Amino acid sequence: VENEQVKTEIFQVLDQVVTRQDAILASNTSSIPLVKLAVATSRPDRVIGIHFFNPAPVQKLVELIPALTTSDETIQRAEAVVQDVLGKHPIRAQDRSGFVVNALLIPYLLSAIRMFESGIASREDIDN
Structure with a gap:
């Protein structure tokens, strides 16, 4: 659920039920500020x-x-978990709007919309 209030409540519950103090609490998110979950x-x-x-x-x-x-x-x-256990390529992002990938993607998408609206390119040209 990409809902800040719901995730905050979940993290408050996890904080009470996860007894290992060395346990990491992680959230998959594309937009929720992590500092809000952390505090x-x-x-x-x-x-x-x-x-x-x-x-x-x-x-x-x-x-x-x-x-x-x-x-x-x-x-x-x-x-280490992301790389060695999941076999993924991790990149570090600052806790700011859009992180890295979406901060790059959104202006790109807006540019495509503007190109279509101004008649510079067709939908098909942009999609291909």
Whole structure:
């Protein structure tokens, strides 16, 4: 669920039921600020975002998004899991709107819309 309130509540519950203090709490998200999830827990140093791309079984790229509170150890452990266990290619992204990939993608898509609207290119030309 890509809903900040719902995920915050889930992280508050996880913080209570996950008893291992070295456990990492991670969320797949494309837009929720990780710092908001981190401060909802008593272990903000162990919270990190992981953004998979569709279709996740095929796409190798994964964004790791540490909050400002995330420890270096948590980042390294999450990176190792993504790389060694999941076989994906992790890149680090700052906890800011769009992270890396969507921050690049949105202007590209807007440019395509503007090209179509101004008659520079047809839908077919843009899609191909």
